[in-house]
Structures are given as C-alpha cells and as structure tokens.
Amino acid sequence: MAAAAMTAANRRVVSLILHHLSDMKYKDRRQRGPDQPVEFLEFRPTLVPSILVNKLWAEEGTSILWKRYPHLPALQAMAPDRRQWYANKVERLFVLGPPPESEADWAYLEGMQWPKLKILELEVDWKRHEQRVRTMLHAGLEHLEFLxxxxxxxxYIAGSVLPALFAPCANLRTIHFGPDALDHQxxxxxxxxxxxxxxxQSIVDVRVINTGFIGKDTLFRRLSQRPGLEALEIDxxxxxxxxxxxxxxxxxxSPFASLRRLHLMCYPEIALALPVHLRLVEHVQIDMARIPNxxxxxxxxxxxxxxxxxLAQCPELRxxxxxxxxLALDFPSAVSRPSLSGMALVKLASGCHNLQEFHLLASEPAAIDGSMVSSRHFDAFCRNLPHLKSLSLKLHPxxxxxxxxxxxxxLGRYCARLETLRLKVSLQLPSLQLHRVAPPEPPTADHVLFQDLVGADGALQSLSIAINGCQPEASYGVENYASSTSSTTSTEPCFQHLVHLAFARPQSILSIASDTYTISSNSQSSSIVDPLVEEDLVKLWAESxxxxxxxxxxxxxxxDWTGQDNESLSYFLPLEESLASMWEFLSGVEQDLWEDARDFDEPYIEIMSRDGYREERFSFDSHTTGDDWEMASLINEFPVEEDADGSAYLEPYHDEPEGMITPGGMLGNDKEGFFQHADPKHTKASTAEPEADDLHAINDGKLSSSRTT
Incomplete structure (x- = not known):
C-alpha cells in the first residue's frame, strides 16, 4: 500500500499513467435509426475522474487535455487569469471561426498569449478575426494550416494576410493552404x-494543392532547388x-535533392520524367490527368x-x-480501362523492398484491367514485400x-504485417480453409527471384529444375508456385493484424437470389434458396x-463480381455477429443494427401472441455456438404479426407488400473518384477538461475527451 501511495504521488509516474490512458482508443458502431447508416466511431477515455483525484493529478491531467486541440469556447466562462493559465498549456490548436451571419463574441481571446503552441490550424476569416488570432502566431510555432x-x-491577401502569417513565425517548418482558402475566381x-x-528558410514542408494560386509551374521550379525541402503537395x-x-x-x-514526400497532380509525361530525380523519396502520391479535349x-x-x-528506381519508397x-474524352471509362501487367508489379516490388503502402486506383466509373496479372506474378510480388501493411488495387473483377x-x-504467406487489404477481386474466403497458409520460408536457392522470372527481352521465363541430374521440361515457375501454396497443417490465422478487408462481392446463390429484385436494407426474400444450402454457405464463409x-x-x-455495382457497403465489427454479417455481405444488404425492443445483455426478438407479449432471446455469438442460423438468415426480415401463432421466430415475406419502397444503390458525392481529396476542414473534437476549480464554469457537456472518426 505504501508503494502504491508513493507511486500515486510521483509526478513523473502520474504523467506517464495519464498519457497512457489518454492514448488509449476504443471503437463502437452505432445506428441512430432503421433508416440511418451504421456509423463506426472511435473514442478516447475521459480523464475527468483522474483530474478529480487531487491537485497533482489535476495539474497533470489538465496539461494533457489542454495541449491537444482544446475547446476554446470553454475559456469564455473562466476568469481572465484562469484563461491564461490554461492557454499556457496548449500545444495544438484548431480555431474554427463563427459563420459570417453569427454575432459570436471572440473578445475573450484578444490579447491572450500561447507560449507553447506548436501546431495551429486556422479556419477563420482573417479580415474579421485578425485581432483575436494574431497572438497565436509567434516564433515558437512550427506548423501552420490556413483553411x-x-x-x-x-x-488584400497578398499584401496583408500572407505577410502577417509568415513574419512572426521565424521557426516555421510547415505551411499548408487549404483548397478553399483562396478564391479560384x-x-x-x-x-x-x-x-x-x-x-x-526554416520551412521544409509546403502544401498548395488545389489552392487559388496561379503560376504553380514557376513555384515548382523554385521549390525543386530549395535546400532542405522534405515535403511538397502541388498541382x-x-x-x-x-x-x-x-x-x-x-x-x-539536382532537383528535389532532399525530398521525402511528394503529392503531385500533373500530366502523365511529367510524372514519368520525375522519379529519376527522387532517389530519397519515401512517400509518393501521383494523380495523372489531362484536359480531356x-x-x-x-x-x-x-x-x-x-x-x-x-518508380522501381526509388529504393527508399515506403x-x-x-x-x-x-486522360482523354473516352479514357478511362467503364469499357476503356488502363492495363496493369504482372511484370510491372514484380519489378516494382523487386526495386522497393521497403514498401509498406501501395494503392492503384482509376477514376469512376473505370477500373484497372488486371488480365495480365497471373497468380505467379502476384505471388512473386507478395514475396518481395515482407513489410507491406496496406494494399489497395482497383482491378476490374x-x-x-x-x-x-x-x-x-x-498475401497470407508473405505479407504477415498486412493491416488493410482492399482488392477489387471476387476473392474466395473458403479457399483459406482448404489450403492453410504456412509461414514464409527463409530464402533458398530454389525461390523464384525477379531475375529468374525475367529474360533478356523482359518476358516471363520458364526456369527448369534438374532432378537427379536430369533436366525436365516442366516449368519451374508452375511447380514452385504449386509448392508455395500447398496445404499445410498450420492452424495459425493467415492475417493476424488485418483490420480492414474489402473485396468484390462474389457470385453465390445468395447474390443471385438478391439480384432478382432491387435490394432493400429492410427486406430480403430468401424463399427461393434452399435453407440448408444457404446455411452451409454462410457458415463456411463465416468460419473462414x-x-x-x-x-x-x-x-x-x-x-460485386460483375464490376458493374459501384456501391461500397461496409460492415463494422463483423466478427461480433459473423453469420449475420456474412449473410448481409453475400446478399448485398446494408448492415442493420436497429432493434425496436428494450436493451438486454443479449439480443432478442419480441413477438405479439394471443395472450400478450412474449420475449425470446438468441445468441449472436455465431462463430462459436452455431445455433443462431435462423436469426442470422432472417436478420432483415419483418415479422408476420397476424400469423405469429406463438412462434418466436421471424418469418419472411414471400411477396413484397404493396407500396413498400425498395430503392437501389445510388452514387453519392462521397464516392471514390479522381482528384477527390479529403476535406481539410476536420473539426477536431475537444480533448480538454477543466480543472476541478473550473468545473462549475462549464457544466453543459461541451468539453469531451473523446474524438470521433
């Protein structure tokens, strides 16, 4: 007990404990209503209980909370001396100005000092709020975003705003301008x-992509000769x-002699001429397009x-x-697609062994023609990328x-660190059950290397193996590939670190049945499918x-497997109800968590019977019990209340009720497309909590230590 008391009174130990707690995350899925999409939210634990322990814990806890994007309006309810006490702790700050029609008073910010501020994101109209935010720009600031x-x-911007942003920040390292900051007109x-x-000269990171600057070619030339430039984003x-x-x-x-990160929007000819100058580059994003005339x-x-x-000549690429x-009037399109060869993948992997993230995309409605990527090519590609963590290939299924x-x-055999896999291919998960994947073997002379696969003419070669002094005619590549994917008795998961899996919905009895009419998230008829066959299919996929x-x-x-359905359906935490999630996935039904009944420890269904309400419970632990098939297969069905006759199970409608709306999938503005970038106006949720003395000043719940993704 004495040791615990000493630990709780040690400032350094308390700080470490609270930092560890504030860095923890937990995720949850929620659905606000049956007609609303499922949301996947990320939260951080609150430090309020810790702050209330004693003065030492309050000082350390408030320092942690207020240094990470605090909620500025909380200062308005405090005394002026307390405002400055909190402002002295801030290291990262996001300032969101009120809308033009608002009469919000920012007078409480005027004259305040921010001595520890390192990262500042300004989403304010400088002409209106200059006096309130000018003191946030000081010599200690290192990162500035103007949004x-x-x-x-x-x-006015050239003569007043830009000089005001640069002049006070003598040690500024990054300057980012948002796409909305300057009027393109x-x-x-x-x-x-x-x-x-x-x-x-201290600036090493510049972002002006999609901004209202003109003459960017001149800016690009000048920055290419800038000593020490490490990151550039420009169109x-x-x-x-x-x-x-x-x-x-x-x-x-020697252009870009020190560049480490590049995001470029340009004609393909420019993109092809640039990699020879990027010997040290680690992160590259290239968006290629032309004026399609x-x-x-x-x-x-x-x-x-x-x-x-x-890019294969950039060995440091991560x-x-x-x-x-x-690129043209008719390219790319749904019928005219850019091609990808397996040899290009193998060449890139052979030259960039340290690659961790790899993404190839084409603008909607196009995809990439992968007909020249064979299994042997893809196997050699994976073998050369042992550090791969994220892979996204938008192939046409x-x-x-x-x-x-x-x-x-x-991928399971060679890319053990994979965390995100988005492969627009109709993958067959049950094949993992039939062929357990062994861990990668150490390199031997028998392994297929890139130089063994490529001949003098650049074509894929067949290498023979001498067996007992004889030289057979069989191809080494085929035999070695068969050996490398042979079945083993290993029971280890193939993807122990994967958190996001995306692939084209495969063709199955469920997908064929669902395609007989427009799918609705609230209705799905499975009466034309043999229930036993349907059950076996979903259980097999769920087990994998x-x-x-x-x-x-x-x-x-x-x-889906046809490549015609552009809609992306996401199923969050699919292992919690693996049968239900897999049934929804194979059927192309949107995830639905809505229940009208009361909350219990376990999910249940409540049916009206002749003698009143009766409650029945069912387990959703589908991958362990296997007893919830009836509920999983009918998870999106309506109960036929008038024919319930005491049954606790839901019954499907064999015919859709008259007047029921079953809209098809529609493409929204948030769908993946070319030159579509994340909105930089991310409002950082508050991570600030007041000290115990100031809790009375803010009791309306505005402060929260959770951040939502």
Missing part, C-alpha cells in the same frame, strides 16, 4: 508566396511546359506499367499511391479471375472469416 475562405480580395500569383518562402498547370526542365537539354541541376493516346493504356517501372484520372482463389494465400481474420473491424463489399 477557411477569405472575404478579402487577392490584393480571384487567384493570387505564386510569386507572392515565393518571395515569402525565400525569406523563411501543376495543364500542359508539358515543365518537361524540358526534368528530362530535356535544360534539365534543372482529345482522344486517348495509345501509350495511355499502359501508363500504370510505365510509372511503376520508373508509400505509393497512383491515381489515373481523365471480370479481368482478375486468376487471383480469386490464390491472392489471399500469397473468424479463423483467419481475428482482428477484423471492417468488412467492405467493394462492388
């Missing part, structure tokens, strides 16, 4: 920014004006192969994302038949999911 639309003209010339950047002007500076007779001397070039079809071959956008039963085995993905949090149906 909100401005009411001032381009002359009244742009600011990039020369104004160039002059300020040259006067601030270039349409055209090939920069090409001679990268690959012609007037090539810039002409027919496509023949070279556009293989633009993915070309860019991967060029993260790669390539988007193919609108109808072109990737060769990967349906083998891709998961290759539970056995090989023990940490899975999100199961996503990325289109």
């Amino acid at each position: 909100a639309p401005q009411s001032g003209s381009s002359q 009244d742009p600011v010339h990039s020369q104004e920014l160039i002059e300020l950047l040259e006067s601030s 270039l002007e349409p055209g090939l004006q920069l090409l001679p500076s990268l690959s012609g007779t007037i090539t810039l001397p 002409q027919l496509r070039h023949e070279s556009d079809m293989r633009v993915l192969d070309d860019i991967l071959s060029e 993260s790669l994302r390539v988007n193919v956008g609108q 109808q072109t990737a038949f060769d990967l349906e039963s083998t891709a998961l085995r290759s 999911l539970s056995s090989h993905f023990p940490r899975l949090e999100v199961l996503e149906a990325w289109s």
Whole structure:
C-alpha cells in the first residue's frame, strides 16, 4: 500500500499513467435509426475522474487535455487569469471561426498569449478575426494550416494576410493552404508566396494543392532547388511546359535533392520524367490527368506499367499511391480501362523492398484491367514485400479471375504485417480453409527471384529444375508456385493484424437470389434458396472469416463480381455477429443494427401472441455456438404479426407488400473518384477538461475527451 501511495504521488509516474490512458482508443458502431447508416466511431477515455483525484493529478491531467486541440469556447466562462493559465498549456490548436451571419463574441481571446503552441490550424476569416488570432502566431510555432475562405480580395491577401502569417513565425517548418482558402475566381500569383518562402528558410514542408494560386509551374521550379525541402503537395498547370526542365537539354541541376514526400497532380509525361530525380523519396502520391479535349493516346493504356517501372528506381519508397484520372474524352471509362501487367508489379516490388503502402486506383466509373496479372506474378510480388501493411488495387473483377482463389494465400504467406487489404477481386474466403497458409520460408536457392522470372527481352521465363541430374521440361515457375501454396497443417490465422478487408462481392446463390429484385436494407426474400444450402454457405464463409481474420473491424463489399455495382457497403465489427454479417455481405444488404425492443445483455426478438407479449432471446455469438442460423438468415426480415401463432421466430415475406419502397444503390458525392481529396476542414473534437476549480464554469457537456472518426 505504501508503494502504491508513493507511486500515486510521483509526478513523473502520474504523467506517464495519464498519457497512457489518454492514448488509449476504443471503437463502437452505432445506428441512430432503421433508416440511418451504421456509423463506426472511435473514442478516447475521459480523464475527468483522474483530474478529480487531487491537485497533482489535476495539474497533470489538465496539461494533457489542454495541449491537444482544446475547446476554446470553454475559456469564455473562466476568469481572465484562469484563461491564461490554461492557454499556457496548449500545444495544438484548431480555431474554427463563427459563420459570417453569427454575432459570436471572440473578445475573450484578444490579447491572450500561447507560449507553447506548436501546431495551429486556422479556419477563420482573417479580415474579421485578425485581432483575436494574431497572438497565436509567434516564433515558437512550427506548423501552420490556413483553411477557411477569405472575404478579402487577392490584393488584400497578398499584401496583408500572407505577410502577417509568415513574419512572426521565424521557426516555421510547415505551411499548408487549404483548397478553399483562396478564391479560384480571384487567384493570387505564386510569386507572392515565393518571395515569402525565400525569406523563411526554416520551412521544409509546403502544401498548395488545389489552392487559388496561379503560376504553380514557376513555384515548382523554385521549390525543386530549395535546400532542405522534405515535403511538397502541388498541382501543376495543364500542359508539358515543365518537361524540358526534368528530362530535356535544360534539365534543372539536382532537383528535389532532399525530398521525402511528394503529392503531385500533373500530366502523365511529367510524372514519368520525375522519379529519376527522387532517389530519397519515401512517400509518393501521383494523380495523372489531362484536359480531356482529345482522344486517348495509345501509350495511355499502359501508363500504370510505365510509372511503376520508373518508380522501381526509388529504393527508399515506403508509400505509393497512383491515381489515373481523365486522360482523354473516352479514357478511362467503364469499357476503356488502363492495363496493369504482372511484370510491372514484380519489378516494382523487386526495386522497393521497403514498401509498406501501395494503392492503384482509376477514376469512376473505370477500373484497372488486371488480365495480365497471373497468380505467379502476384505471388512473386507478395514475396518481395515482407513489410507491406496496406494494399489497395482497383482491378476490374471480370479481368482478375486468376487471383480469386490464390491472392489471399500469397498475401497470407508473405505479407504477415498486412493491416488493410482492399482488392477489387471476387476473392474466395473458403479457399483459406482448404489450403492453410504456412509461414514464409527463409530464402533458398530454389525461390523464384525477379531475375529468374525475367529474360533478356523482359518476358516471363520458364526456369527448369534438374532432378537427379536430369533436366525436365516442366516449368519451374508452375511447380514452385504449386509448392508455395500447398496445404499445410498450420492452424495459425493467415492475417493476424488485418483490420480492414474489402473485396468484390462474389457470385453465390445468395447474390443471385438478391439480384432478382432491387435490394432493400429492410427486406430480403430468401424463399427461393434452399435453407440448408444457404446455411452451409454462410457458415463456411463465416468460419473462414473468424479463423483467419481475428482482428477484423471492417468488412467492405467493394462492388460485386460483375464490376458493374459501384456501391461500397461496409460492415463494422463483423466478427461480433459473423453469420449475420456474412449473410448481409453475400446478399448485398446494408448492415442493420436497429432493434425496436428494450436493451438486454443479449439480443432478442419480441413477438405479439394471443395472450400478450412474449420475449425470446438468441445468441449472436455465431462463430462459436452455431445455433443462431435462423436469426442470422432472417436478420432483415419483418415479422408476420397476424400469423405469429406463438412462434418466436421471424418469418419472411414471400411477396413484397404493396407500396413498400425498395430503392437501389445510388452514387453519392462521397464516392471514390479522381482528384477527390479529403476535406481539410476536420473539426477536431475537444480533448480538454477543466480543472476541478473550473468545473462549475462549464457544466453543459461541451468539453469531451473523446474524438470521433
């Protein structure tokens, strides 16, 4: 007991405990109503109980809470000296200005000092609120983001706003401008920014992508020669004006000698000329497009192969994302797709062994033609990427038949660290049950290496193996691949770290039945399917999911096996009710958690009988009990109350009631597309809690230590 008391009184130990607690996260799924989508929320534990222990715990707890994006309006209810006491703790701050029509009073912020502030995100109109936020800009600030639309003209921004942002921040390292900060109809010339950047030599990270600056080619040239530049996000002007500076007779001397992170929007010719200058780059995102005013070039079809071959000479690459956008009037499209060859994947993996994130995408409604990616290619690709954590390939399912039963085995065998897998292929999960995947073997002379697969002409070669001095005619590649995917007796999960799995919804008796009419999240008829066959199918898939993905949090149906359905359906925490989740996934039904009954420890259904209400309970622990099939298979059905006759089970409607609305899937604005970026206006949820003395000042629940994702 004495040791515990001493520990609780040690400031350093208390700080470590509270930091550990504040860094913890837990996730929950919620559905606000039967007509609302399921939400996946992430929370952090509150530190309020810890703050109320004693003065020492309060001081350490409030320091942790207030240094991470505190809730500024909480200061308004405090005495002026207490406001400054809290402001002295802040290290990260997000300032969201009131809407123009609001009369909110920000006078309580005027004159306050923020001595420890390192990261500042301003979403305010500078012309209206300059006096309130000017003191937040000081010599200790290192990261500045300027996000909100401005009411001032381009002359005002160039002459007043930009100098005011740069001048006080002598040690600024990053400067980011949001896409809405400058009016694209009244742009600011990039020369104004160039002059300020040259006067601030400490800046190593610049983001001006999709912003209202003009003359970005000039800015790109100047930044390419900037000493120490580590990160750049920029969209270039349409055209090939920069090409001679990268690959012609007037090539810039050693451009981007220190660059580590690049996000570029440009013509594909510019993208292909750049990798030779990026020997130290670690993170690359390239969005390729043209002004689509002409027919496509023949070279556009293989633009993915070309860019991967060029990027293979960047040995330090850790993260790669390539988007193919609108290159011509008819390309890419639903019928005209960029192609991807297996040899390009193998070449990239052989040159970039440290790759951890790899994403290839094409703008809607297009996908990537993967017909030239064989199982052998994909196996060699996986073998060379042991550090891979995130993989996303938007292949067209109808072109990737060769990967349906083998891709998961290759990934499970060689990519043990995988956490996110989005493969638009109609994967067959039960194949993991039939072929247990053994852990990767240490390299031997018998392994297929890239140089063994590629001949002098760049084509895939067949290498023979000498057995007892004889040279058989059989291909080494085929035999070795069969050996590498052979069955073993291992019972270890194939994907122990995977939390997000997305693939095309496969063709099955459930998907065929659901396609007979428009799917609704509230109605699904399974009467045309043999219940025993349906049960066996779902249990087989659910068993594979539970056995090989023990940490899975999100199961996503990325289109279907035809490649025509562009809708993405997500199923959160699918292992909690694996049978229900798998039935919904295979049927293409939206996840539905809504229940009209009262809350109990276990889910139940309440049916009206002739002698009153009767309650029946069922377990959702489907992957352990196997007794909940009736409930899982009918999870989205309506009870036929007038024919209940004492039954505690739900019964399906064999015919849809007249007047019932069953809308089909519709594409929204949030669907994946080219040049579609995350909105930078992320409002950071409060992580601040007041000290015990100030709890009386804020009792309306505005302060919270949880952050929602």
